Amino acid sequence: MEYKSFIVRLRNGMGCAVFLILSFSQSLNVLAQPWAKKAASAVFTLKTFDKNNQLIGSSNGFFVNNNGEAVSSYVPFKGAQRAVIIDTQGKEWPVDCIIGANDMYDVAKFKVDIKKPQALTVAQAKTEEGTTAWLLPYAAKKVPVCKKGTVSKAEVFQNIYAYYTIDMQPDELQTGSPILNDQGEVIGILQPTADAKGKQSHAVSALFASQLQMSGLGMNAPAMKATGIKKALPDDIEQAQVALFMGASALDSLEYANFLERFIQKFPQSPDGYIYRARTLASSLRFADAEKDMSQALKVADKKDDVHYQYANLIYQHHLLQANTPYEPWSLERGLQESKEAYATNAMPVYLQQQAQLLYTMQKYEEAFQLYQQLAQSDMRSADIFYAAAQCRLALKDQEGAIAQMDSAVNTFAKPYLRAAAPYLMARGRLLDAAGKYRMAVSDFNEYEKLMPGQLTAEFYYLREQSEFAGHLYQQAIDDIRKAADMAPQESVYQSEKANVELRVGMTDEAIASAREAVRLAPNEADGHLLLGIGLCVKGQKKEGLESLQKAKELGHEQAQSLIDKYSK
DSSP states (O other), rough: OOOHHHHHHHHTTTTHHHHHHHHHHHHHHTOOTHHHHHHTTEEEEEEEEEEEEEEEEEEEEEESSTEEEEEEEEGGGTSEEEEEEOTSSSOOEEEEEEEETTTTEEEEEEEEESSSSSOOOOOOOOTTTEEEEEEOOTTTTTTOEEEEEEEEEEEEHHHHTTEEESSSOGGGTTTTTEOOOOOEEEEEEEEEEEEEEEEEEEEEEEHHTTTTOOOOOGGEEEEETTTSBBBBOOOOOOHHHHHHHHHHHOOOHHHHHHHHHHHHHHHHTTTHHHHHHHHHHHTTHHHHHHHHHHHHHHHHOSOOHHHHHHHHHHHHHHHHOOOSSTTOOOOOOHHHHHHHHHHSSSSSSHHHHHHHHHHHHOOOHHHHHHHHHHHSSSSSOOOHHHHOOOHHHHHHTHHHHHHHHHHHHTTTTTOOOOGGGGGHHHHHHHHHHHTHHHHHHHHHHHHHHOOTTTOOOOHHHHHHHHHHHHHHHOHHHHHHHHHHHHTTTTTHHHHHHHHHHHHHHHHHHHHHHHHHHHHHTTTOOOOOOOHHHHHHHTTTTTHHHHHHHHHHHHHTOHHHHHHHHHHHO
16 A cells, blocks of 8 residues: 555656655665664653653653663753653653763663663674664654664773764754664764754763763762752662762752662661661651661671661760750660670770760760770870860869870871861960960960961950960060951950050050940940040040949949049049
């Protein structure tokens, strides 16, 4: 019938005849490809939707194995929360998860919730220039019309993959479709074109797309974070563990909860899934469920010391962050016991450090200090260990002992100091200031200043000025308080302190100006009025000075009355 129809139409005119001859010739090209009909079943249309279930993107794609793994363009996945494919029979199948994505080459690999689909065979070798290439488009319920072209360029990337330029009229509607060789192997994925009227199409290596995999760090890749489609779990347990860690920050709480469930289903003998789920349960105040997960983690773990350590840490964090919602079985004593179990199983210093932290929280400062002393003789000897020991001595009201520990902390660094020493110099400087060793404190603050250029605040200069003034380093004190006031001109405290220092060194006019500024900034604060009153009285302007002192008295300054009595005589 088709042949007779062709003859009849041929008789109707030469123009029509030419068109029909070309169409017939094209059909012959299709029929010449023995793989076309079977291969067509592997091709589908992809549809993606946003959180409001609105269509946001579409493309073609194809299966690369019988496990439901498929590849397509990546762009439709951006911002998507759900995706489906429509096969050649018109049936819709949900996309289960995304396995990998590359936004530079606009390809994505994903898994479809379908059993044993027809898949294309991916060519393992680069196709050479001059080779015939066939575009296999999506066609519902019929054998597709393949489009013939020639590979004019094959540019290699990442050493083994190819980016093809094909002498073939572009077809924007077929983006994501497979490009096959004469043997029916898929060599590339049709890319979008910038020139719809051009004579060349482009395709990226199908091998590259088919080999995309989820890695442990892949969760944080920009292309993966840009889509809300569920992320696949790595098949390798170590990579999956990394993904579990990364997912805690890369996924929202609902996505991460789902990720945890899938991890536990896939790796039921790994304690990590139970430990991480216990943390999320504890953060939701589901302590009993978290406890069950930790018990299960202990049952399946080969290295039980780590589970005991994680359990102790969970209890410790509970007391630090959830003190208002106590859970009786999770006492600090229980946490200490778990930590001791870890150490008994595997005598690692980090477990002793955990015990010291727990003991400190339990206010058993001497016991904690002894453990820190022990750690100071181990491989964990560090400024942090000595700093923690100093906190124990402070809690025991042993100021000199705390300074001695901070001396050891600072001495873990050699001069000239590296920036890492800065926080310990600051901490020791504060201790020295509190102990009345002002000039020594200033020395530490000076070292801190050298290490933190460009990051010093008004608060720092105010802090150092306090030590300088108390240590009779008046010029340095004036310089620093002026820096503080310049850096934070709206802070009345710095203006008041500047007035105070200037009064002490006889700079009365400057002190009056500073005090007036303090009063302007904080008219209801007594200090500014008091200092202004003193300055005016010293200057001989007693009437105005006494008025300021009276205002300071009304605002509750305890020294105001004695000064009023003094200057009223």
